[in-house]
Amino acid sequence: MSEQTFSSTQEQLLGLFDSLMLAYGHQHWWPADSRFEVMVGAVLTQNTAWVNVEKAIANLRAADVLSAEKLLTMSPSALAGLIRPSGYYNIKAQRLRNLCLALLEAGGESSLEALSTSALRRFLLSINGVGPETADDILLYGFARPVFVIDAYTRRLLQRLGMVGEKASYESLRSGFEAALPADVELFREYHALIVQHAKQACARQPGCLSCVLIDTCPSGRDQLMTV
Ligand code: SF4
Structure with missing residues (x-):
């Protein structure tokens, strides 16, 4: 297999999903009360654990600023103070402001809802501070679009299982999953959540x-055990 190849078949990917589901059960993701909260969480979870995001979102909820309009009434420093638990808070405050401004300029959530998935993805990726993983979190969990989220856990697991090459790009992994699996939002949501759970429980x-x-x-696991 080439280093850049995504070589997993539907049978392999569904088999992996079944094994993870059997081991960990439903994960009930994404934990949020609204689409906007999903969008905020997708930015705040960059480079930090979810437990820290929960604290930051609790602060935003307590301050009653969980909407694009309200969040933009705050000064960047006040916003940064509220999201401090999520780390990189000055950068993330600016990213949240970028997201809110773009959202309102585009006409709000209902206008975005009317866009095709590819147009909505292009829109999200055009926002400063929104990369592919953040955009795909928002698409899958916020807008219920069948887009597979790739994160470091997914890449590591599939590499260890010998299902992708070491240098496979984000886009080749995402499109590989999407081509091999049925375009099922619930399947994609659960699959990503199960991979994260597995990374925490075993494949750290x-x-x-x-x-x-x-x-x-x-194969990687068998190699590991032979060296014990
Ligand atoms: S056997 Fe080891 S390397 Fe393979 S998936 Fe499990 S924890 Fe990860």
């Missing part, structure tokens, strides 16, 4: 292969 940077549910199909 230092993997716990001995008790991993995927050990029978994982």
Whole structure:
């Protein structure tokens, strides 16, 4: 397999999904009360753990500023203070402001809802501070579009399972999942959440292969166990 190849078949990907679902069950993602909160969370979760995002969102909720209009009434420094628990708070405050301004300029959520998935993705990616993973989080969990989210956990797991090459790009992984699987929003939502859960429970940077549910199909895991 080339280093840039996504070589997984539908059978392999659905088999992996079934194994993860059996091990961890439904994850009930994305934990948010509104689409706007999903959008905010997708920015705040950049480079930090979700537990920190929860604290920042709780601050925004307590201050009653969880809408684009209200959030833009705050000064950047006041906003940064509220989202401080999520880390990189000055940068993220500016990114949230960019997102809110773009959202309002575009006519709000209902105008975005009317866009095709590819047009909506282009719009999100045009916002300073919104990269592919953030845009795809918003598309999948905020706008219920069948777009597969790729994160570092997904890349690491598939590489260890020998299902993708080491240098496969974000786009090749995303389009690979989307081409191989049925365009099912609930499947994509659950799949991404299960991969994150598996990364936390077993396939961490230092993997716990001995008790991993995927050990029978994982070449990297078998190599790890042979060195123990
Ligand atoms: S066997 Fe080890 S490397 Fe493979 S998926 Fe499980 S934890 Fe990750």
